Amino acid sequence: MTKEALFPSPAWPSVPVKGENAAYPVHRIFCVGRNYAAHAAEMGVEVDREAPFYFTKSALTTQATDTTIAYPPGTENFHYEMELTIFIGKPVFRADPATAAAAIYGYACGLDMTRRDLQLAARAKQRPWDLGKDVEQSAVFAGITKAEAFGEVGPQRIHLEVNGDVKQDAHLSDLIWKVDEIVGDLSHYYHLAPGDVIMTGTPAGVGAVVAGDVITGGIDGLDPVKLTVGAAE
Template identity: 45%
Template structure:
């Protein structure tokens, strides 16, 4: 097929122990999926799940052992970190029941949902979409994927974020309000999921600002860690 312009390159992320990469189709994100984070953001601690999206090319893939570079984004003076377990969909579907949902998971990674918090808050106050606060370039750093079969204990794993060697966020995956299976059930009722989709599953409490020069290290036990430096 001929195109009037060159088609864009498909974003992709590394896979632990493989030379092949995982192509990214869509990025779905779950809002307020840990009770303490929901409370710190002004919620009640338990709400029905809600979702927002980032463009696929917002992904910032970081290879195993490397330190990714994330430029401090424009228009903000309050860039926040949010460490998250990321789910990679390998088998698509619609109206997937929770009991069958994990069969659709290809693997897992640790990611960061970077947020221009001041812009997001402005949009909330005005009742407008969050895109400018959430969907900018390099706003979705992610480490290498690990196949699901290699991390059977992922749903109870600790999740931690350090900034410059100091712990900022710490929790466990089983403290999510909505489990991975339940998230997939809710998401697939609204969208048809497809291979290549990523789901950022929400962040625990402790979100805070970072500045140029800060080194972020995100970890979920059993997965490759993610290291990102904020640059000018």
């Protein structure tokens, strides 16, 4: 018998879908590390071409586009990362690339906001990145475009601006691990299902923001994402 909860439990956060009245609930967020060679180089690391690697964010870090978040505690080096985000639409487990591609419901622009100083300190000590990556309000998503409406992933430009100045500018063809490869590989470790979200990595050009900065980002064919960084609490 299910017992009454000790305290109110929030509903799953959700992301709107273009052309739908219903929204997409976010249950888990997986993130791909070092998936653009130029970004890996600027971070001073080699690209692992044997397999993708992952870290996670809590679903409760989900934040809507065009909002303001507080500058987070514990950091003096808060970074933006612009990313193509995958939303899973059907159960998939131990999939080949074709089956993995068919499980993709849609795509959206996303921001993986990062306490870079804490991430690098953890990396130097070979510790998990949780304090650097699993940051409150740090997974910012624009509305979802369904996969069939977006088309083949590859030629689209991906870019980010801070206060109107271009900071990141690349193409999705620069992804080391393509979307079907990512979903297929991850499905060998997890039973992926609707509600699972995968952020595919960021191009070169990451950098710090301060209170008052406005971040805008886009990918050809997707709704843009926007975030304002507010004062620290």
